[in-house]
Amino acid sequence: MKDEPYEVPEDEKALCWASIVQAISILSRLQKGLWRGEIRDLKAVVKHALGSGNVELSDVPEPVPGPDEVKIEVKAVGICGSDIHIYHGDIQLPIRPPVVMGHEFCGVIAEVGSSVSKFKPGERVTSETSAYVCGSCLSCRTGNYNVCADKRLIGYWFNGAFAKYCVVPSRLVHRLPENVSFLSGALCEPLACCVNGVIEKTAISPGDVVVVAGPGTIGLLSLQLVKAKGGFVMLCGTGVDGNRLNLGRELGADVTVNIHEQDPVEVMSGLTDGAGADVFIECSGSPDAVRMGFQLVRRGGRYTQIGLTGSAFELDFDTVAYKELTVKGSLGQRWTSWRRGLKLLAEGVIRTEPLISDVLPLTEWMTGFRKMEHREGLKVILEPVL
Ligand SMILES: [Zn+2]
Numbered sequence: 001m002k003d004e005p006y007e008v009p010e011d012e013k014a015l016c017w018a019s020i021v022q023a024i025s026i027l028s029r030l031q032k033g034l035w036r037g038e039i040r041d042l043k044a045v046v047k048h049a050l051g052s053g054n055v056e057l058s059d060v061p062e063p064v065p066g067p068d069e070v071k072i073e074v075k076a077v078g079i080c081g082s083d084i085h086i087y088h089g090d091i092q093l094p095i096r097p098p099v100v101m102g103h104e105f106c107g108v109i110a111e112v113g114s115s116v117s118k119f120k121p122g123e124r125v126t127s128e129t130s131a132y133v134c135g136s137c138l139s140c141r142t143g144n145y146n147v148c149a150d151k152r153l154i155g156y157w158f159n160g161a162f163a164k165y166c167v168v169p170s171r172l173v174h175r176l177p178e179n180v181s182f183l184s185g186a187l188c189e190p191l192a193c194c195v196n197g198v199i200e201k202t203a204i205s206p207g208d209v210v211v212v213a214g215p216g217t218i219g220l221l222s223l224q225l226v227k228a229k230g231g232f233v234m235l236c237g238t239g240v241d242g243n244r245l246n247l248g249r250e251l252g253a254d255v256t257v258n259i260h261e262q263d264p265v266e267v268m269s270g271l272t273d274g275a276g277a278d279v280f281i282e283c284s285g286s287p288d289a290v291r292m293g294f295q296l297v298r299r300g301g302r303y304t305q306i307g308l309t310g311s312a313f314e315l316d317f318d319t320v321a322y323k324e325l326t327v328k329g330s331l332g333q334r335w336t337s338w339r340r341g342l343k344l345l346a347e348g349v350i351r352t353e354p355l356i357s358d359v360l361p362l363t364e365w366m367t368g369f370r371k372m373e374h375r376e377g378l379k380v381i382l383e384p385v386l
């Protein structure tokens with residue numbers, strides 16, 4: 001019997017091709033650096049191998065942009081909850097170590113590739129994270145590249161922003177509005193995620209009663225977006241969220257509920273004459289919050305899932321039929337979410353700076369990770385002042 005020739009699937013070919021292009025670009029960088037004697041090492045927070053831990057502050061070569069790439073001097077970069085998951089090796093998105101972590105950032109353009117005409121050095125910018133998408137699947141062709149099955153992200157697959165410089169494809173770059181500080185700008189990425197979930201995926205009308213579950217970064221940005229749409233917000237958290245619920249009230253929450261002290265079903269019943277919430281937005285990633293959402297939302301209401309629980313759990317899904325719920329999911333962000341988020345930041349409709357609890361030098365990344373892990377403070381920003 002003859003061996004069947006192995007057919008390489010199309011998506012693997014595309015990824016292979018992307019790797020070849022990257023290898024050529026790395027070679028040309030090496031050449032350039034060697035010729036000019038310019039290769040310098042940068043300190044960067046690197047995930048060296050899959051599994052738990054394996055993260056260190058290491059020396060990496062200073063990146064050089066390829067023809068259609070932009071090199072950004074990082075001014076501020078946020079530690080995301082998913083960075084903690086990358087640290088522990090318990091996230092389902094593809095990671096390719098050794099890789100510089102960090103994906104929530106902004107800075108100043110240091111250099112542009114030979115075919116980049118839209119941007120120039122000195123411009124203040126921020127960047128999307130989907131450095132590779134296939135471009136040919138139904139999701140990509142309909143603008144929903146955030147759910148492209150082959151999506152590969154900076155900080156996961158491609159080198160990210162926990163370093164002084166980060167190189168990204170020019171199509172990912174957005175200008176930072178003049179009145180938006182670098183610190184505020186570091187939260188553009190989580191804001192765009194919330195714009196996708198709250199504005200683009202969930203229908204909210206003025207006067208809607210909306211529950212936002214989980215007063216972390218995503219919840220506090222989502223709450224502001226609901227307020228911008230004219231909704232009435234009940235923000236829910238647990239016993240450890242006291243400060244975050246207070247901040248939620250400052251940022252516009254109409255009612256806050258510590259579910260360890262008050263029964264949210266009772267509070268909602270009082271607010272809506274027993275009807276329930278028009279909309280429930282889940283930002284905590286807790287199975288209990290999901291189950292609570294199915295209870296709190298009214299018949300004919302809308303439910304949107306932004307949080308990730310990380311594993312399967314028990315849920316009475318018949319509620320969707322009995323209550324005729326509209327259930328939506330939201331993952332990452334698209335170009336439209338960035339555009340809208342940046343406009344809302346520029347207009348001062350959304351405030352990101354109050355969410356920043358700590359600003360640390362990049363060298364103290366471990367302290368930052370520890371704070372995020374133990375829920376001390378809220379958003380920790382690193383500054384690569386090296
Ligand atoms: Zn993030």
Ligand SMILES: [Zn+2]
Binds near residue numbers: 133135137138145
């Ligand atoms: Zn695709």
